Amino acid sequence: DGGITQSPKYLFRKEGQNVTLSCEQNLNHDAMYWYRQDPGQGLRLIYYSQIVNDFQKGDIAEGYSVSREKKESFPLTVTSAQKNPTAFYLCASRLRPDSNQPQHFGDGTRLSIL
């Protein structure tokens, strides 16, 4: 089945550690996105990529990094510089960034600090 796969579902980070969240899609979508959601809050955009080998900062990019070496993959690294990483992270993709198509979401990764 086509869709977006995020892994792991739950992730724990130690102080000073970088962790990477995986996001893979087999929908052949050009655009991919990472959002952060804090409890009881809406979605905040971390990074987005409109095409392979290109990505742009969103509203809260500090302490995060991404790469887009393959069309189907858009991993997010939460670095030690992100002092408050505990949140729910959602990855999304879209057929084209300028299309009328919706964003499709993965099931999310819950990150917590040990």
Place this chain on the structure above:
Amino acid sequence: AQKVTQAQTEISVVEKEDVTLDCVYETRDTTYYLFWYKQPPSGELVFLIRRNSFDEQNEISGRYSWNFQKSTSSFNFTITASQVVDSAVYFCALSRANYGQNFVFGPGTRLSVLP
């Protein structure tokens, strides 16, 4: 700038009641797209509907209906005869019809349907 407002932070209804979730948007574009998403307690966002700015026809899908009014920049969502399974956070979103980061989400409305 684009903006989406969902003034209702939380709504509680009793099962079988009808409920309307409000969405008001701001944009200077003439062509744009509007979306509704559902986020159940499990966390994933589920796409419900898309509406193009040039199509003001309202839509009904089972117990769900959407009222798009360009004159008031609103795209409201009504659930008829609500059920406990409708309990979720609902997000309205706006997308511009041009290249670039153009997807803006509202803050969401948490709907609780009580048995």
